[in-house]
Amino acid sequence: MYTAKGTLNRDEQLRKYSPLVRRLAHHMIAKLPPSVEVDDLIQVGMIGLTEAIARFEPTQGVQFETFASQRIRGAMLDELREGDWMSRGSRKSQKDIEQAVHRLQQKLHRAPMESEIAKELGMNLADYQHMLAKVRGTQLVYLEDISGRDDDEEGFLDRHVGDEDANPSALLQDQRMRMALVEAIKNLPDREQQIMSMYYEHDMNLKEIAAVLGVTESRICQLHSQSIARLRAKLRDH
DSSP states (O other), X not given: OBOTTSSBOHHHHHHHHHHHHHHHHHHHHTTXXXXXXXXXXXXXXXXXXXXXXHHOOGGGOOOHHHHHHHHHHHHHHHHHHHHTOSOHHHHHHHHHHHHHHHHHHHHHSSOOOHHHHHHHTTSOHHHHHHHHHHTTTOOSSOHHHHXXXXXXXXXXXXXXXXXXXXXXXXXXXXXXXXXXXXXXXXXXXXXXXXXXXIIIISOOOHHHHHHHHTSOHHHHHHHHHHHHHHHHHHHTTO
């Protein structure tokens, strides 16, 4: 594992942890639009793994896999940031859904139904579901939330986290954010709770979740996007 100089054997570690890169890439791709290629994520993830091998210090008291996972995800997120992977139109649609959910939650004091969200947006259910499919790539933490480039004066995560320079995975690890998120998930409709649990707690992708629940992957994609919109709207209230 280590060379004579006490450093990690690069080639051996690349072989050993390349499956980790592929797993992280396939998990991340489920959140992204079809225009993003999983092979591109794997390629930049391998670069992140190489950097992790070069920079790892055993004396820091951190497991290499934990350290490498952070580096790999960071490399992938940097690539997505540079590629501006979500179109402006998709961002607007996602924000419209989120704002509609927020208004309905304030008015109804409960999680709004799919049909109610569609009506609030002034469209029929089929068109709303088509919109949900188009905004595949919705995630809990956007790069805009961190950089403050959104239309909001204050990013909705600012009340939960203190480090504006942190990356999205680091933000989700913040204790206050986790507590607010767990509480928000409890208020989701049962089916959406199931999906979020399988996706985030059990590390399942959308295809696997669809197989378990006996519905199409496109339907899981719709419900996942809607769940994220609900959670982001709910977290704004904290």
